[in-house]
Amino acid sequence: MSNMKIETAVLDSAHVGDIRGAFGTIRHDDIAPRKGWWQRFKTLMAILGPGLIVMVGDNDAGAFSTYGQAGQNYGTMLLWTMALLIPVLYVNQEMVLRLGAVTGVGHARLIIERFGKFWGAFSAIDLFILNALTIVTEFIGISLGMEFLGVPKVAGVCVAAVFIMLAASTGDFRRFERFALILVVGSLLLVPIFVMIHPPMAQVAHDFFIPQLPADGKLSEVLLLIIGIVGTTVAPWQLFFQQSYLIDKRITPRFIQYERADLWLGIAMVVIGAVAMIAFTAQVFVGNPEFGQFTDAGAIATGIAKYHGRLPGVLFAIALIDASIIGAMAVSLSTAYALGDVLNLKHSLHRKPSDAKGFYLMYCGLIALAAALVLIPGVPLGLLTNAVQTLAGVLLPSATVFLLLLCNDKEVLGPWANKRFTNVITAVIVAVLVLLSIILTAAVAFPDMSGETITNILIGGGLVGLVIAIAVNVLHARKEVDDGLLPENTVTFTQQMMYSWRMPPLAQLKPMVLSQRNRIWMGVLRGYLVVAMGMVIYKVIQLALA
Template identity: 25%
Template sequence: MPEDQPADDTRRNPLEVLGPGLVTGAADDDPSGIGTYSQVGAQFGYALPWALLFSYPLMVAIQEICARVGASTGLGIAQNLKEHYPRSLLRAVVVLLLIANVFNLGADLGAMGAAFALIVPGPVLPATIAFGIASIILEVFISYQRYAAVLKWATLSLFSYFAVVVLAGVDWPAAIHGTIVPHFRFDSDHVMALVAVLGTTISPYLFFWQSAQEVEEQHRRHVKPLCVSPRTAGPELKRIRTDTLVGMGFSNLTAIVIVIATAATLHKAGITQIDSAVEAASALRPLAGDLAFVLFAIGIISTGLLAVPVLAGSAAYAVAETFGWREGLARRPREAKAFYAVIALATLAGVGMNFLAINPMKALYWSAVLNGLLAPPLMFVTMLIARNKAVMGEMAISRGLAFGGWLSTAVMAAVAILFLVI
C-alpha cells in the first residue's frame, strides 16, 4: 500500500477502528467525573440525566474536529497554535492546561488511593504514591502499540458501573423520563450542576489528547497527513467519526448510569451531599450491598489508571509542541527525554498535591473552573484552524460539522460565564 494512502477501515477489525476516540471518551469518566456524576444523582435524583444526553452531540462535534485537525495536519493542537497564532495565546493556554491537569491528577490519584484503602484497609498515601509511580512506568516504558492496546482494553472497566446500576433497585420509568425529558430550575443549585456536568464532559485535556493520538496513529501506521492526500481520506474520516461517536457515547452512557445508580440509592435514602467519588462508594455499601460497593470502588481505581496517563500525556504533548521538543509515546524514552520528563513531573506533582492540606473537592472545583475558562478560547481557535484552508487544505471541515463545533463553543462560553457570575 502506498505510504500516503490511509488504510481502509473496512478491512480493519472493530478494535482497530476504535482507538483514540474510545480511549478519550473513557478517560473522561475519571474519578473526578465519577464524583461529579455521583453528586448530581444524589442531589437531584432522576431529574438531571438529560444533561448528559444534551452534552453528547456537543462532545462529538468538538472531539471529532480536534481529531480531524490532528489527522489532517499531522500536528497536535499546540503545534498548530504555535504555527498560526500569537505565541502569547499559546503560552497562556498551555500554562492553564498544566495547572488544571495537575489539579485533576492530584484529585484522581488521591481518589484511587482512597478507593484502594476502602477495599484493602490501610493508609491512603502509600497507595496514592504507588498508583502514580505505576502510571509513570506504564506510560514511559511500554511501547506505544502495546500501551494503546492496554488503554483500549482498560475501557472495559467502565462496565463495572453497569453492574452497579443492576444492583441498585432503579425506578426505571422515572430514570428513563429524567433522561429524555429535560427538567430544570434556574436556581444556583441547578445551574451549578449543569455547569459541573458540561465542564466535566467537555475538557481541554481531551482536545489535546485525541488530536495528538491521531498523529501517533499516523506514525504507527506509516501514513501521511490527510491534507497531503485528501482524495484518499474518506476511510480515515469515516473511522474518526465512528471512533468518536462510539467513544463519546460510551462515556456519556456510563455517566448516565452513575447518575441513575446514585439517584436510586443515595438520593432515595436522603443522602444529597457527596464530597467525593470515594464517599459515594462508601455510602453505597449499606444501601446496595457489598458487591455494588466493591464494583464502584474498583471502577474508581480502573478509570483512574486510564485517565491519569491521558491527563499527564496531554500536558506533555502540549509542552513538547510548544518548545519544539521531540514528542510522542511511539518514541523510546531516550529519543524524547523532555517529553517523558513532563509526563513524570506532572504525575509526581499530582501525587505531591496529596501531601498538602488541600480539600480534594476544592481541587476538583478549581480544576473544573480552569477547564471551563480554558475550553471556550481553545475551542474558538480550534474552530478557526479547522475552517482555515491555508492550514487544512481540502480537509477544512464542512459547514455542518462547523455548525456543531460553533454551537459547542457557544454553550461552553455560556458555561464559563456562569462559572464567573454564580
Template identity: 25%
Template sequence: MNLSEIWVRIKQHPLSRVGPGLVTGVADDDPSGIVTYSQAGAQFGLNMLWTMPFAYPLMSTIQVLCARIGRVTGRGLSANIKLAFPPVVLVSLVLLLLIANVLNIAADIAAMGEVAQLVTGINWHIMTGLFVLLTLVLQILIPYRHYVFFLKWLSLSLLAYGAVLFTVHISWGDVIWSTFFPQLTWSADSAAVVVGIFGTTISPYLFFWQSSQEVEDMNLRGQPSLLEQKNPEVITSELRRIHWDTWSGMLYSNVAAYCIILATAVTLYAAGIRDINTAAQAASALRPLAGEFTFLLFALGILGVGLMGVPVLAGSAAYALSEVFGWRSSLEDSAAQASKFYAIIALSVLIALAIQYSPISPMKALFWSAVINGIVAVPLMVAIMVLSSKQSVMGAHVASLSMRIFGWLATGFMAVAAAYLFIAW
C-alpha cells in the same frame, strides 16, 4: 496454548483496531468526573439525566474536529495553534492547561488511593504512590503501540457502571420521562452542577490528547498526513473512521456517565444522601444501600478509569508543551529519544503526588482545576473552530457546516458556563 499465542489472539481482538476516540472518551470519565456525576445524581436525583444526551453531540463534534486537525495536518493541536496564532495565545493556553492538569491529576490519584484503601485496607497514601509508580512505568517504559492497547482494554472498566444498574431497583418509566422532561428548578445550586458536568465532559486536556493520538497512530502505521495523501479513497476512509471512532467513543463515555448519575440517583438521592464530595464517599455510601457487590463494582470502576485518566492528563500536557518548544514528543519513542517529553509526564504526576502531602486538599485541587479548565476551554475551543475552518490549515478538509454549527454551539454554551463559574468563584 502458550503465552505468545494468547498475546497474538488478544492483539487480533476487534478492540485492538479501535482508534483514539475510545481512550479519549473513557478518560473523560476520570475519578474527578465520577465525583461530579455522583453529586449530580445524589443532589438532584433523576433530574440531571438530561445533561448527557444534551452534551453528547456538542462534545463529540469538538473531539471530531480535534482528531481531524491532527490527522489532516499531521501535527498536534498545540503545533497548529503555534503556526496560526500569536505566541502569547499559545503560551497562555498551554501554561493554564499544565496547571489545571496537575491539579486534576492530584484530585484523581487522591480519589484512587482513598477508594483502594476502602477495598484493600491499605493506607491511601501508600496506594496513591503505587498508582503513580504504575502509571509512570507504563507510560515511560512501554512503547505506544503496546501501551495504547493496554489503555483500550482498561476502557472495559466503565462497564462496571452499567453493571451497577442490574444490582438496584429502577423504575425505567420514570427514568425515561425524567431524561427528556426533567422537573428542575433553576437555582444557583442546579446551575453549579450543570456547569460542573459540562466542565468535566468538555475538557481541554482531551482536545490535545485526541489530536496528538491521531498523529501517533498515523506515524505508527507509516502513513502521510491527509494533506499529503493522494489517494481519495484513503482520505474518505480515514475521515469516516475518525467520525465513527470519536462518536462511538463519546457515546460510550456519555452512557457510562448517565449510568453513574442514574445509579446514585436511585440509591443515594432516594436515601436522602444529598452531598457527595469524594469518589470514596460515593462508593462508601452505596455499600449499605445497595450491597457489597455494588460497592465493589463502583470502586473498581473508579480505579480502572483512574489508570486511564491520569496518563491522559499527563500525556496531554507533555504533548502540548513539547510542541510549543519543538521537542520530540511521542509515546512510541524511548525515554532517551524524547527525554524532555517524558520529563514533563513525570513532573506532572510527581508534583500532583506532592500535593497529597501539602496543605492543599484534593477537593480544593479539583475546584481550582475546574476554574482553570473553564477559563482555558473557551478560547481553546475558539481556536479549534478557527483552525478547522481555515483552508490554509485544513486544505480541502475544512469542517462541514453541521460541524461548525454544533462546534460553535458547544463553544457558546461553554462560554456561558465559564462566565457563571467565574462569577460564582
C-alpha cells in the same frame, strides 16, 4: 508519494510509519481500498483507540465526583445535560481528529504558529495549570478508592504513581494502547452496578430527555454543578490529547472515517457510564439521610455498600481507581505531547525514554507532583475535584473558539476545512457555553434569581446564538462569492485527492490574518472568561468556608 513525504509537516519522525494499533497493523504504504465488511472490520480494529481512550479517559475521577454529586444531591434531575452534550462531544472531537490526521502537528503548536505567541501563551498556560490540577484530582480518586478497599493511602498512591509512569515508558506504542484499552473495558464495571441497584428506567428515560432544574436547590450551586458536568464531559485537555495521540498513532486522512467510528464508540461508552453513575447514585441516596450531602466519591462507595451490599461498593471503588488511572495517563500525556510540540522535542510513545528524555520527564514529573500533593493532609477532596471540573467548563469556550478558527483555516486543512453546518453548530455551542458562564456569574451576584428566568435566558440566548451564527455564515458566503472564490474558482477534490492531502510544512504556510472584528471578539471572550474564572473561584471558596 515521495514528494508528499518531503512536504510533510510532521514534527517528530517517529510519527511517520506503520500504524501499530492494539488490535492490528496497517503498513505505511498500504493505500489499497477496503472492500467487503471483513477488510473494513480489520481496518477499524487497527485504528481503534484514540476516540475510545479520550472519551472514556474523561469519565475519570472528576467525572465520578461530579456525576456522583449530581445524583446524590439532585437525583436524576440533571440527566438531561448528558443528552445535550452528545453533539458537543462529537463536534469538538471530530474537528480535532481532522486536524491531527491532516496536519500531523499538535494542537498547541498550531495555535502558536497560526495565532502568535500571545494567544499561544494563553492557551498553553490554561492547559498546563488545568492539567496539573486535573491530575491531582485523579490521584484523589485513586486514594479514595484505595481507602474504601482498605489499602493504606500512602502505599496505594505511590504504587499507582509508579504503575502509571511505567505503563507509558516502555517505548512500545502498541503495548501502551493495549493497556489503555484494558482500562477502557474496565470502565464497563459501572453497568453491573447499575443492574444491581436497578434505578427506575422510566424515570431515568424521562429525566434524560426532559430538561429541568431542581426547585429546592440554590441556583448558583446548581449552575456550578452543571458547568462542572460540562467541564468533566468535554474538557479542554481532550482536544490536545486526541490530536497528538492520533498523530503519534500515525493516522492519516485515509482513515478519518474509521476514526470517526472509533469516536462514536467512545461517546457511547462515556454517555452510558455517566447516565449509569447519576442514576444509581440517585437511587442509593434519594430518601436517605445522606441525600443532598455530597462529600466525595469515597462516600458514594460507602453509601452503595451500606444500602445495597459490599459487592457493588467494591465494584464502584475498583471502577473509580480504573478511571483515575486512565485519566491520569491521558491528561499527563496531553501535557507532555504539547510541551514536545511547542519546544521541538522528541515526543512519541514509539520512542524509549532514553530517546525522548524531555517528553518522559514531563509525563513522569506531573504524575509524581500530583501524587505528592494528594498526600498532604486536610485537603477538601470532593470540593477540589468539582472545582477543577467547573474551571474546565468555564475555559471550554475559549478552547472551542481556537479550534473553530483552525478548522476554517484553508492553509491548515485545505479540502478538509469545516463545512458551514459544522460552523453553525459550533458557534451555537460556544454561545451556550458562554451563556452558562454568564448565568453563573449572575447567579453568584443575584442568588435569588429563579429557575424559570435561567431557563428563559438559556432558550433565548441559544436562539439568538443560532440566528447570529447563521447570519455570520451567510455574510461570509456572500463575501466569498463577491471575491470570486465561489463557485467557479473552487477546486473539486476527488476522494483520492482528499486522502492524500496533507498540510505543508509550517514554514511554508501563509500567515493567518485575523480581522479586527475577530481580534476584538477574542479579546472580549478572554476578558470575560477571566471574570468568570474569578467568580468560580469565589464561589468555591464560599462553599469551602461554609
